[in-house]
Amino acid sequence: MSVRLLAFAASTRKSSVNRRLITRLAHLAGESDAEITLLDLNDFPMPLYDGDSEETSGRPASADQLQSLFASHQGLLLATPEYNGFFSPLLKNTFDWLSRPAKDGQSGMDPLRGMPVGIVSAAPGAFGGMRALPFVRLYLNNLGMMVAPQQIAVSRAGSAFREDGSLDDEGQDHALASIARQVIELARLRSV
């Protein structure tokens, strides 16, 4: 049974290495019998979360649009940059808004709860963002999401990709494929 997965990088930078990584992960998941919707968070702009603005204007329309995509997919692939050992503020802000109720009162948490997620990171440095990943895992667990056990951090990301988009390090490329399979498997279990 084919499952539908969302995929995005928590970076809006034009030449984001995490976008390159999520594109590869999405491609590998597509080869493993999943339908992939690859998103760019530039298309879902949201202001920095503010309780007063939520009270006067409600959840932004972009968060509603993204939330309805979560509701129509069974899993998520996510690549995050590392900033000072933590994940990107864009990731936190996006999910904080998603977790809030919609204007019609519908729960923001419901579409997230139980959703399987594969997490990866890329950075130009030697550690590839590996310090951020445990915090991503913890944060998404707090939202009720099911983070797949395997994760990878791609170091020296500026030179880590081949022209065809695959990772030069074959072991890491295989690990990416394995993360894709884990998420697909969890998504299948969730949909039965």
Ligand SMILES: Cc1cc2nc3c(=O)[nH]c(=O)nc-3n(C[C@H](O)[C@H](O)[C@H](O)COP(=O)(O)O)c2cc1C
């Ligand atoms: C404020 C800030 C803090 C950063 N901290 C880290 C860090 O802790 N570890 C790391 O590997 N790279 C760090 N970097 C470098 C980012 O990994 C690099 O900018 C990367 O390209 C961001 O991901 P992107 O290309 O997907 O946007 C930092 C960059 C910024 C702007």
